[in-house]
Amino acid sequence: MADLNLAYLLFVLPLALLVFLYFIVRPRPVRIPIKNRHVFITGGSSGIGLALAHRAASEGARVSILARSHDKLEDAKHAIRLATGVDVATFAADVRDADAVRRAAEEAGPIDVLVVNQGVFVPEELEKQGLDEVKFMVDVNLIGSFNMIKAALPEMKNREGRGPGSIALMSSQAGQVGIYGYTAYSASKFGLRGLAESLQHELIAEDIHISLIFPPDTNTPGFIEESKKRPPLTRIITGSSGEMKAEEVAKKALDGIKCGSFIIPCNFEGLLLSIATAGLSPQRSFPMAFVEVLTAGLIRVAALCFQWNWYGSIEKYYAQKQQ
Ligand SMILES: NC(=O)C1=CN([C@@H]2O[C@H](COP(=O)(O)OP(=O)(O)OC[C@H]3O[C@@H](n4cnc5c(N)ncnc54)[C@H](OP(=O)(O)O)[C@@H]3O)[C@@H](O)[C@H]2O)C=CC1
Numbered sequence: 001m002a003d004l005n006l007a008y009l010l011f012v013l014p015l016a017l018l019v020f021l022y023f024i025v026r027p028r029p030v031r032i033p034i035k036n037r038h039v040f041i042t043g044g045s046s047g048i049g050l051a052l053a054h055r056a057a058s059e060g061a062r063v064s065i066l067a068r069s070h071d072k073l074e075d076a077k078h079a080i081r082l083a084t085g086v087d088v089a090t091f092a093a094d095v096r097d098a099d100a101v102r103r104a105a106e107e108a109g110p111i112d113v114l115v116v117n118q119g120v121f122v123p124e125e126l127e128k129q130g131l132d133e134v135k136f137m138v139d140v141n142l143i144g145s146f147n148m149i150k151a152a153l154p155e156m157k158n159r160e161g162r163g164p165g166s167i168a169l170m171s172s173q174a175g176q177v178g179i180y181g182y183t184a185y186s187a188s189k190f191g192l193r194g195l196a197e198s199l200q201h202e203l204i205a206e207d208i209h210i211s212l213i214f215p216p217d218t219n220t221p222g223f224i225e226e227s228k229k230r231p232p233l234t235r236i237i238t239g240s241s242g243e244m245k246a247e248e249v250a251k252k253a254l255d256g257i258k259c260g261s262f263i264i265p266c267n268f269e270g271l272l273l274s275i276a277t278a279g280l281s282p283q284r285s286f287p288m289a290f291v292e293v294l295t296a297g298l299i300r301v302a303a304l305c306f307q308w309n310w311y312g313s314i315e316k317y318y319a320q321k322q323q
């Protein structure tokens with residue numbers, strides 16, 4: 001009798017859960033091809049965006065990149081041509097300028113895979129940070145993403161017979177958990193999640209699939225600049241997640257986009273974070289949904305331990321400052 005109960009608990013119930021999840025996960029799994037398709041990347045002239053452009057070009061996509069600086073775009077174009085033999089199209093525009101972005105999208109032609117990756121980050125305590133800098137981050141990271149998506153959508157919806165489309169947004173692990181020194185940055189990145197979850201409801205009928213990418217600290221020109229200004233506590237807390245190379249993040253991101261994953265973590269800590277913050281987000285993969293359900297309680301305990309550790313660091317830092 002006890003054996004039967006144990007077998008039930010260990011095998012029958014989990015199997016029933018797995019089968020149940022297989023039938024109910026929505027949206028259904030999808031494959032997004034890259035080869036011979038138009039991949040448009042904002043912030044494609046540097047760091048993660050540039051690494052993504054390289055990778056997409058080497059996988060046979062037609063690639064367009066958009067950023068503000070003409071010179072950086074030209075440098076990126078030459079570097080990609082040298083490495084892959086592929087010529088990418090470049091568009092100089094500021095994502096905060098809705099008209100300029102619309103003109104660029106029109107000129108580029110219908111997009112199959114849009115990667116909204118541009119981003120700026122200036123870490124500082126809110127009390128010290130000027131409102132101009134707060135607005136700068138929200139405008140570029142969040143409003144700029146709205147501008148780009150609105151510009152690309154009309155033609156993306158006209159993709160008749162061209163296969164499933166994708167819109168991928170570059171968030172950050174600081175878009176999954178708030179971190180000391182990132183009030184404005186985290187707010188702009190958390191905002192992308194609301195945008196993405198709602199937009200997936202609105203575009204699923206158009207066969208357009210949304211992805212949200214959550215990188216940890218990544219070695220890029222932008223990150224090197226940021227590191228010079230980071231408050232010590234920002235450095236300590238972000239150190240909870242390992243640093244990555246732009247090429248590694250680009251590989252994770254593109255693989256995730258091709259699988260149509262809604263949430264794309266980039267490292268092991270990122271995987272834990274995405275389970276901890278799964279909430280009401282869509283999940284296409286039933287094995288992943290299974291892991292989320294089974295580990296939810298334990299992961300919450302781990303999350304509370306991280307907060308315990310972070311608040312310990314903050315307490316210690318301020319105690320030392322007082323002396
Ligand atoms: N590096 C990191 O540690 C992490 C980065 N991220 C996110 O990844 C994304 C890329 O970061 P990263 O590669 O480090 O950044 P970089 O600073 O190296 O590159 C940023 C890119 O965005 C472009 N860009 C910046 N502002 C604008 C604008 N207003 N309009 C159009 N293009 C713009 C830049 O070109 P130009 O200046 O010429 O406009 C550049 O091509 C960002 O969204 C960032 O928040 C997420 C987690 C960690």
Ligand SMILES: CCCCCCCCCCCCCCCC(=O)[C@@H](N)CO
Binds near residue numbers: 276303
């Ligand atoms: C169960 C719980 C698991 C917990 C793991 C927690 C790890 C959190 C670390 C957060 C790191 C944030 C990096 C932000 C990078 C970024 O966006 C800036 N470099 C600006 O670009």
